[in-house]
Amino acid sequence: xxxxxxxxxxxxxxxxxxxxxxxxxxxxxxxxxxxxxxxxxxxxxxxxxxxxxxxxxxxxxxxxxxxxxxxxxxxxxxxxxxxxxxxxxxxxxxxxxxxxxxxxxxxxxxxxxxxxxxxxxxxxxxxxxxxxxxxxxxxxxxxxxxxxxxxxxxxxxxxxxxxxxxxxxxxxxxxxxxxxxxxxxxxxxxxxxxxxxxxxxxxxxxxxxxxxxxxxxxxxxxxxxxxxxxxxxxxxxxxxxxxxxxxxxxxxxxxxxxxxxxxxxxxxxxxxxxxxxxxxxxxxxxxxxxxxxxxxxxxxxxxxxxxxxxxxxxxxxxxxxxxxxxxxxxxxx
Numbered sequence: 456x457x458x459x460x461x462x463x464x465x466x467x468x469x470x471x472x473x474x475x476x477x478x479x480x481x482x483x484x485x486x487x488x489x490x491x492x493x494x495x496x497x498x499x500x501x502x503x504x505x506x507x508x509x510x511x512x513x514x515x516x517x518x519x520x521x522x523x524x525x526x527x528x529x530x531x532x533x534x535x536x537x538x539x540x541x542x543x544x545x546x547x548x549x550x551x552x553x554x555x556x557x558x559x560x561x562x563x564x565x566x567x568x569x570x571x572x573x574x575x576x577x578x579x580x581x582x583x584x585x586x587x588x589x590x591x592x593x594x595x596x597x598x599x600x601x602x603x604x605x606x607x608x609x610x611x612x613x614x615x616x617x618x619x620x621x622x623x624x625x626x627x628x629x630x631x632x633x634x635x636x637x638x639x640x641x642x643x644x645x646x647x648x649x650x651x652x653x654x655x656x657x658x659x660x661x662x663x664x665x666x667x668x669x670x671x672x673x674x675x676x677x678x679x680x681x682x683x684x685x686x687x688x689x690x691x692x693x694x695x696x697x698x699x700x701x702x703x704x705x706x707x708x709x710x711x712x713x714x715x716x717x718x719x720x721x722x723x724x725x726x727x728x729x730x731x732x733x734x735x736x737x738x739x740x741x742x743x744x745x746x747x748x749x750x751x752x753x754x755x756x757x758x759x760x761x762x763x764x765x766x767x768x769x770x771x772x773x774x775x776x777x778x779x780x781x782x783x784x785x786x787x788x
Contacts, residue, residue: 462588464627465635465787468527469754471623472518473504473741478604480616489612499717503619503742505604511545512602515622517558519750520596524559526757527626531559534626535592537566538583540575540746542653542775543602544568551600561596571643572651573713573774575599575746576623580770580782581639583627598624599746606653608666608673617716618674619742623750634765634787640696641780647684651676651775676775682719688779689713689723693771696781702767704729709756709768714738714748735761745774762786 479502480491494500506512516539524531539552546554552566571578576599583595603618629635653674654662665675689712697703704710704727712720714737724731735756737748744751749770756762764786771781 463630463632463635464584464587465630465784466625467529467628467630467788468523468525468626469624469750469757470519470522470524470526471621471751471754472515472522473621473751474506474510474515476505476507477502478505483616486609487612487615489616494616497718498617499739500616500742501739504621506602506620512541512543512600512620512622513545513551513554515620516551516555516598516600516624519600519622519624520555520559520598523596523624523626529594529626531561532563534561534564534594534596536583536586536595537561537564537598538579538595539566539568539598539600540571540579541568541600542570542572542575542745543606545602552598555598564596571774571778572776573715573745573748574772574776574778574780576749577770577772577780577782578641578778580625580627581641581780584636584639587627587629593628595627596624597627598622599748599750601745601747603674603743603745606672606674608668608670610668611673613678614674614676617743619744621741621744621747621751623747623754625750625753630787634785637783637785638696638700639780639782640692642688642692643776643778645776647680647777648775650680650684650777682716684777685715685719685773686722686726688773689719689771690726692773692779692781693727693769696769696783700783702783706767707733707769708766709733709735711735711749711752711768711770713772713774714752715743762788764788
């Protein structure tokens with residue numbers, strides 16, 4: 456499906472927060488049978504940020520939200536809607552979004568969580584855009600917040616080297632006409648959903664057999680199938696969201712993909728025929744932080760002064776579900 460809004464709605468501010476604890480490839484060499492060279496070759500990751508055992512992921516979401524509000528020059532009371540994307544909530548209830556709402560004092564906001572795995576931030580941004588476009592809300596806070604280290608099997612070298620923790624956030628609202636979100640595209644394929652699984656309240660025999668080390672609530676994925684899906688999804692979603700606007704990748708100043716693996720990104724940009732100079736890489740220092748990867752990368756680029764008014768970019772995500780999606784943006788600030 457795709458959406459094209461007649462009201463100009465864009466990003467007013469960005470924020471992010473990463474845990475202080477760093478887990479390097481050298482650290483992983485002491486924990487599991489792997490090597491720095493093996494990890495770098497297969498993933499491009501040198502280190503990742505990890506929550507302490509006594510530290511909840513929602514604290515990262517709170518700080519990212521506060522920083523995004525500050526960057527947007529808004530107060531918590533100005534926010535009407537909070538959407539938090541996560542596949543690793545600290546509680547099933549209360550939702551992480553409600554925890555953030557209470558912590559920052561967003562007393563006027565409706566709050567709910569969504570789970571579209573690594574595509575969650577894209578789904579959240581599109582959902583918030585619709586609420587603002589129809590006049591129900593004025594300002595929305597969209598957060599990607601993950602504590603993936605808590606669902607890792609640290610004996611499984613195929614997954615434990617990939618993931619990290621973190622949170623990123625943006626504030627969405629009306630912007631100058633012709634700027635902001637220009638178009639969006641969402642997709643899902645539940646028939647292939649079991650290629651990435653994180654059990655919760657139910658675990659069948661097949662899922663138990665996948666987790667040979669006994670950690671039954673850990674993440675599992677079919678790496679080969681996910682790789683093929685991700686390269687295709689990233690490239691096709693980027694092309695699709697631009698085609699509807701009569702644009703091509705040559706018109707873009709930046710592409711912000713979900714960063715799961717440098718080989719996936721390299722494969723996709725090769726298919727697209729673009730230079731990696733249009734990308735802002737964070738995977739080497741943070742790993743795969745799922746729904747937080749795009750907003751964290753956006754915030755880093757924004758605070759580094761990379762953007763100028765009128766810059767055109769595509770945000771594109773892909774992940775469990777299976778899900779994928781893309782958003783074309785003209786920077787409004």
